[in-house]
Amino acid sequence: MQLPSRATRANTESGSALILLPLIAMVVVILTTLAINAASLYLAQHQLTQVAEACAIQGTRALDPSSYYSRGVLTLSPSTARQDVTSCVYNETSTNTSILVSYPAPLSLTVRLTQPQRAPLLAIMHIDQGIITASATASAVPSTPIAPARA
Numbered sequence: 001m002q003l004p005s006r007a008t009r010a011n012t013e014s015g016s017a018l019i020l021l022p023l024i025a026m027v028v029v030i031l032t033t034l035a036i037n038a039a040s041l042y043l044a045q046h047q048l049t050q051v052a053e054a055c056a057i058q059g060t061r062a063l064d065p066s067s068y069y070s071r072g073v074l075t076l077s078p079s080t081a082r083q084d085v086t087s088c089v090y091n092e093t094s095t096n097t098s099i100l101v102s103y104p105a106p107l108s109l110t111v112r113l114t115q116p117q118r119a120p121l122l123a124i125m126h127i128d129q130g131i132i133t134a135s136a137t138a139s140a141v142p143s144t145p146i147a148p149a150r151a
Contacts, residue, residue, distance in 0.1 A: 037119045040117075040119060041117055041119060041130055041132060044115075044117045044132055045117075045132040045133075045134060048093070048097075048113055048115055048132055048133075048134040049134040049136065051088075051089060051092045051093055051113065051134070052111045052112070052113045052134040052135055052136040053136040053138070054088065054092065055084075055085045055088035055089050055092070055111050055113075055136075056085070056109060056110070056111040056136040056137060056138035057138045058084050058085060058088045059076075059081040059082070059084050059085040059088070059101065059109050059111065059138065060076065060081070060107070060108065060109060060138045060139060060140035061084065061140070062076055062077045062080035062081035062083075062084050063075075063076060063077070063107075063140055064076060064077035064080075073106065074106075074107065074140075075106045075107065076103065076106070076107060076108075076109060076140060078103060081101065081103075081109055082101050085099065085101050085109070085111055086099055089111075089113060093113070093115065094115070096115065096116060097113055097114070097115045098113070098114045098115070099111065099112075099113060100112040100113075100114075104137065105139070107139055107140040107141075108137060108138060108139035108140065109137070109138060110135060110136070110137040111135065111136050111137075111138075112133065112134075112135040113133065113134050113135070114131060114132070114133045115131070115132055115133075116129045116130070116131055116132075117129055117130050117131070117132050
């Protein structure tokens with residue numbers, strides 16, 4: 001048995017690298033798409049967290065002085081706090097953000113925001129959007145003590 005010459009082997013293997021180039025390009029494009037979308041979703045989640053924190057702080061400013069005067073206990077006004085949080089969220093984000101406000105303690109509230117986030121480059125793979133969630137808890141600390149009104 002005689003081995004093929006070098007020239008014969010080169011002719012039979014010519015063009016084999018051309019098959020790999022489109023495959024490598026496709027892998028690079030897919031990885032780049034995933035990286036761009038992951039960064040986009042991360043930034044959107046970070047911004048939603050900042051909005052949740054700002055709106056939680058805004059909601060804690062709804063102290064209810066009438067509860068202090070009547071019972072001697074300072075609490076948050078739930079309706080005013082919810083209204084403040086809702087207006088803050090809608091001023092800072094789109095209207096398709098869902099808001100959940102809870103009150104874990106008398107002077108604190110937790111804001112949980114959920115928002116669908118489009119991932120345009122993932123539409124190629126039939127993934128239209130992801131859901132991002134952010135939550136923040138804030139506690140009210142009055143800067144000056146509220147004293148009962150003197151008669």
